[in-house]
Amino acid sequence: MKTNSLWKDAFIRLSKDKLALVSLIIVLTYFFVAILSALGLIASNWSQEVGASNLAPSMEHFFGTDIFGRSVLLKVIRGTQVAMSVGVAASIIAIPIGVLLGALAGYFGGWIDDFVTWLYTTFSSVPNIMLLISITLILGKGIFAVYIALGATSWVTLCRLIRGEVMKHKEREYVQAAGAIGGGHFRKLFRHILPNVSHIIIINTSMQFQIAIKSEVILSYLGLGVQGEPSWGTMIDDAKLELVRGVWWQLAGATVAMFFILLAFNILSDALRDALDPKLKGK
């Protein structure tokens, strides 16, 4: 029987799952929109007046206009850029920290393990929301503080998972074999074990991404996030006063934009876990 690698196998299984494929396309579309917006190719003129104040959605303005007559659609696009950038930045900070600490702790054990376990237990003992608002308050409001805060909170789960998985792998025969032919600790850890636990990084990042998006919206709503730029959170904050006057489209725009990306990541995370986690294979 011909056997495929884990990744090829996972890809084949993922591509059979129509719902997961659609989710993947949605996620990629959001990334594409965010990149175009970041490059200034679309929605760079979001602050311009395009019509009267608080126009309801129409064929001309799909999502209506806000109190200053700015297009809500363009604000939603700028908000997409902010939300996706937070997810990416949080992952860029969290993955190296989580993987490195988790791998070292799981492989070497001893005092390194004690230290890393203490470190992530400590971080997970402070409620996430308290840590998030404290860090953004102290570092000064703004998107940069949100990146750091989310990076500082989201490495914990990854570190714990990687540690556990590396611990399981280090006694396996393939690692002993690598040692027998003269591979040192770092070769065994980074060349042999890590590729075999790397699926955890993918699954966890997909889950952390939605947490990052949700947290950014709440932090921005609280006034701690991005300043002077539209974000889904600040749009919802505006809507707080507008709803009473019947202006519902800012809330709807931000909520709908958020709904599809979170839904896509939710479905994708489940599908990735099923496709990549060999324990569930065949179930």
Add this chain to the structure above:
Amino acid sequence: MTKYIIRRLLYMIPVLLGVSLIIFVLFNVVSGDPTAVLLGKNATARQMADLREQLGLNKSLFSQYLDIVKSAFTFDFGYSWATKQEISQMIWQGAYPSLCLSIPAFVISTVVSLLISVFVAYYRGKGIDLFVRVCCIAGMSISALAYILFFQWFFAYKLGWFEISGFEEGFPNFISYIALPAIIWIVLSIGPDVRFFRTVILDEIYQDYVRTARSKGLSEITILLHHVLRNAMIPIITYVVIQIPSLILGALLLENFFSIPGLGGMTLNALNSSDFPVMKAMAIISSVGYIIFGLISDILYTVADPRIKFK
């Protein structure tokens, strides 16, 4: 067993020291000089020096750290910068409205989620199971803020069924104020709860002992309630217990939207006025809660499941 519990109890000490260290680094080291913020632009150097003295910021960093550690054990957090009240007093007052909201909401949402999970586990793979799962995932994909805004606008403002905001002390009075935020809390937690409970129950359903029970001729409902649910209760109880400390913090956003004068609202006020001592106190109190209930949940897990071996 006793040895394990004692070891876990002792482990609380380094964790508590670590939590104090995070709070210390954030609020006493990175934050810079808070007196400039507190006194405004026109403060003289003399005034700032006086205030630093008064707030205890002249002490060495090490003794500032010790103060934080001490407060984690004594719960004496000093005075608020914004309201000048004693913080332990403020927390005592804020706990009542917070708990009035969080306890009923938490209990009801857990029971409702459990009932739904057992129901869909019974009909697993059927249309109703799929429907509930889709609802859970869709529900979890909507921002909590959107739920709160919409429910408040629709049920309280448009239909006038509930108070829009505020709080009144004393039993039956507070019910009309907490009813709507409690409903929102329940709606928000059903999604993740049902998803978790359902997975746990289904994990058990495919075990060998269930097949044995079935071959004995027991009815599906007896198997589900007497065999499966009992075993599934272990992860469910730990999941529930570990959430209890979040009740202390109340629901930050819900209290804020509905102007409930609880601990969550207090924390956000402190955030807006850069009231560091109150923020620190809330961070410490909620962390202590997390540590204690994390410990309880671990111990319950090991007590309830004899298969777990102690190292």
